[in-house]
Amino acid sequence: MSIAAVFPSRTLRCVAAAALLFLGAATASAKTAIVLNSDDDSLSVIDGDTYKETSRVHIGRAPHHLMLTPDQHYLIIAMSEGNELVFIDRATGAIAKRVEVSDPYQIGFSPDGKWFVSNSLRLDRIDIFDAATFELKHRLPAATMPSHIAFSTDSKSVFVSLQGTEKVIGIDLASGATEWTTVVGRQPAGMWTDKAGNILVAVMGSDYVAELDPKTGSVLRHIVTGRGAHNFQTSPDGKQLYVSNRVAGSVSVLDPDTLAVTGLIQAPGGPDDMMFSPDGSQLWVTGRWRASVDVIEAASGALKATIPVGRSPHGIFLY
Amino acid sequence: MIDGLMHLIGQVQGIVFENAIQPALYQLGLMDWAETIFDGLEIPLLGVLAIGVAYLLFRPLELWRPVERWAERRAVRTDVIYTVVHKLGLVPAIIFLMLTPIGAAIDGDLRFHGYIPPAIEQMLPALGAWPFVTFLVYIIVIDFGEYWRHRLQHRLPWWWALHSLHHDQRQMTLWSDDRNHVVDDVLAAVWAGTIAMLIGVTPGEFPLVMIVFRLIESLSHTNVRAGFGRVGGVLLVGPQYHRLHHAIEHASAPYDRARGCNFAVILPLWDVIFRTGRGERVFLPTGVAALDGPAVRCGYLRHQVEGFRRLGAAVAKLVSRRRPGFAAAFPAE
Numbered sequence: 001m002s003i004a005a006v007f008p009s010r011t012l013r014c015v016a017a018a019a020l021l022f023l024g025a026a027t028a029s030a031k032t033a034i035v036l037n038s039d040d041d042s043l044s045v046i047d048g049d050t051y052k053e054t055s056r057v058h059i060g061r062a063p064h065h066l067m068l069t070p071d072q073h074y075l076i077i078a079m080s081e082g083n084e085l086v087f088i089d090r091a092t093g094a095i096a097k098r099v100e101v102s103d104p105y106q107i108g109f110s111p112d113g114k115w116f117v118s119n120s121l122r123l124d125r126i127d128i129f130d131a132a133t134f135e136l137k138h139r140l141p142a143a144t145m146p147s148h149i150a151f152s153t154d155s156k157s158v159f160v161s162l163q164g165t166e167k168v169i170g171i172d173l174a175s176g177a178t179e180w181t182t183v184v185g186r187q188p189a190g191m192w193t194d195k196a197g198n199i200l201v202a203v204m205g206s207d208y209v210a211e212l213d214p215k216t217g218s219v220l221r222h223i224v225t226g227r228g229a230h231n232f233q234t235s236p237d238g239k240q241l242y243v244s245n246r247v248a249g250s251v252s253v254l255d256p257d258t259l260a261v262t263g264l265i266q267a268p269g270g271p272d273d274m275m276f277s278p279d280g281s282q283l284w285v286t287g288r289w290r291a292s293v294d295v296i297e298a299a300s301g302a303l304k305a306t307i308p309v310g311r312s313p314h315g316i317f318l319y
Numbered sequence: 320m321i322d323g324l325m326h327l328i329g330q331v332q333g334i335v336f337e338n339a340i341q342p343a344l345y346q347l348g349l350m351d352w353a354e355t356i357f358d359g360l361e362i363p364l365l366g367v368l369a370i371g372v373a374y375l376l377f378r379p380l381e382l383w384r385p386v387e388r389w390a391e392r393r394a395v396r397t398d399v400i401y402t403v404v405h406k407l408g409l410v411p412a413i414i415f416l417m418l419t420p421i422g423a424a425i426d427g428d429l430r431f432h433g434y435i436p437p438a439i440e441q442m443l444p445a446l447g448a449w450p451f452v453t454f455l456v457y458i459i460v461i462d463f464g465e466y467w468r469h470r471l472q473h474r475l476p477w478w479w480a481l482h483s484l485h486h487d488q489r490q491m492t493l494w495s496d497d498r499n500h501v502v503d504d505v506l507a508a509v510w511a512g513t514i515a516m517l518i519g520v521t522p523g524e525f526p527l528v529m530i531v532f533r534l535i536e537s538l539s540h541t542n543v544r545a546g547f548g549r550v551g552g553v554l555l556v557g558p559q560y561h562r563l564h565h566a567i568e569h570a571s572a573p574y575d576r577a578r579g580c581n582f583a584v585i586l587p588l589w590d591v592i593f594r595t596g597r598g599e600r601v602f603l604p605t606g607v608a609a610l611d612g613p614a615v616r617c618g619y620l621r622h623q624v625e626g627f628r629r630l631g632a633a634v635a636k637l638v639s640r641r642r643p644g645f646a647a648a649f650p651a652e
Binding site for chain 1: 326329330332333334336337341342345348350351353354357358
């Protein structure tokens with residue numbers, strides 16, 4: 001039976017094709033990367049051994065981010081202009097389900113897995129769902145450009161950067177009430193909850209990361225990383241924290257305990273989302289402006305490969 | 320080849336943005352515009368490509384067998400400025416920075432309320448396996464819309480007041496495609512963009528579709544004594560076919576703008592279906608009989624102001640409920 005027969009809609013069909021390719025590639029390779037090309041509406045599958053793009057599939061409108069479900073059974077691909085989340089079963093590579101969500105740009109699960117938050121950067125909205133049923137619990141206006149997401153360690157609050165302002169907002173997940181808003185600097189972007197439970201904000205319009213008190217939103221300190229501080233990723237062993245600096249074209253390495261900067265890696269091309277290889281030896285970085293993905297040796301910071309992909313690559317996941 | 324070309328454009332886009340535009344945005348505190356402006360940068364880059372290809376392919380034709388030769392080419396130089404401004408600068412900036420957010424908001428709200436525009440492959444599932452055919456279908460559907468936009472440009476007095484700027488050129492060349500009033504260009508972008516959105520043309524595909532239109536329109540305005548013959552002339556709008564549309568006789572009795580002919584942009588098929596095609600194998604002078612003089616043979620800015628004047632006159636006539644004649648609507652200075 002053809003894919004077209006099983007999946008009547010183009011979006012589903014393309015995602016199915018991508019998922020099957022993805023699964024096939026995954027079985028043949030030690031590691032496989034999938035990259036969402038947000039301006040091409042496509043997904044690139046990359047062989048992690050040869051560093052070659054093995055396929056590129058039209059997937060649906062404006063795919064930006066992807067993540068695992070808390071039980072790690074499904075990979076969710078969020079298509080913002082497609083208004084849907086597509087759940088791919090990691091075991092079979094098949095589409096398990098899709099959920100209609102209005103303009104899902106950034107997505108995230110609370111640490112306890114009870115809440116799912118989806119930000120609409122374009123429509124200035126934050127949607128809070130019951131993660132078990134995907135029932136919409138709260139729809140909050142959020143001027144402007146609600147972007148990245150972090151959660152409190154107790155899963156009671158979500159923190160969202162408002163990229164069109166200088167602010168971060170803290171929201172009580174159960175009630176949907178605003179706990180605080182605080183000014184952190186121009187165009188706040190990436191969010192992260194550090195080991196101490198404090199909130200880190202990458203301030204893209206400047207060159208630093210702001211550390212916030214999750215209870216009050218007060219700014220505790222600034223850590224200078226590089227111009228256009230944008231996003232976070234931690235190493236699998238938790239011993240390093242990485243910050244992409246979009247304007248500087250670099251990735252800063254931080255000590256996750258002290259937040260001291262311990263290293264700097266060159267990653268030109270508008271570094272954005274980052275992901276580690278399963279063995280923790282390589283850091284993969286999407287380059288928004290150069291339509292490529294950089295593979296960096298984590299230990300040495302040396303560039304291992306630059307892989308051309310589609311336009312404006314954003315989210316990345318390594319199998 | 321197209322993939323390779325688009326990849327090359329993407330690389331240039333990235334290098335220009337990363338080294339010239341992004342640092343400026345950072346200094347100005349406008350990094351929240353970074354992704355929008357990065358996407359918009361593709362438009363002038365594709366404009367450079369369209370101009371380069373058109374010049375390399377069609378300019379030799381004009382030198383080889385021109386329909387007309389002119390000692391004084393000032394009017395042509397105005398059209399060159401039109402091409403540069405409208406393909407690379409002002410108009411793309413207006414269209415992209417003003418209309419894209421509006422279009423995105425409308426699109427988002429439609430989707431939010433449950434209307435997800437159907438892609439053409441969903442209406443014709445067989446197209447799913449043939450992306451090139453799908454691309455051709457996009458062009459055919461948008462071209463159909465362009466035919467009717469063009470009919471309205473000639474039919475509605477206020478729209479003709481704007482579109483007459485395109486037609487008042489008596490030295491029509493490959494550059495004349497962009498000789499349009501800025502308001503007319505914005506209307507054209509809204510028209511084509513809406514159709515593209517409704518049939519599911521993706522943001523990545525739309526610039527390519529537009530490139531095809533731009534190249535064929537440059538060719539159809541080329542000052543060359545050539546057509547596509549009896550068979551080819553039915554399949555694709557060429558210089559001879561489109562010159563008849565621009566022919567000065569259509570501004571004179573018994574012809575007028577509404578009864579003009581050969582409105583098709585790419586496919587003459589629409590003129591055949593709606594009985595607006597004419598097939599005389601002649602190469603007539605171009606222009607509008609009632610429009611000549613300094614307000615026609617002038618520079619870019621004065622011509623744009625002249626367009627507003629004509630629009631104002633046409634609207635005034637409509638408001639006063641007097642039916643304007645062709646020349647009376649906006650008499651030449």
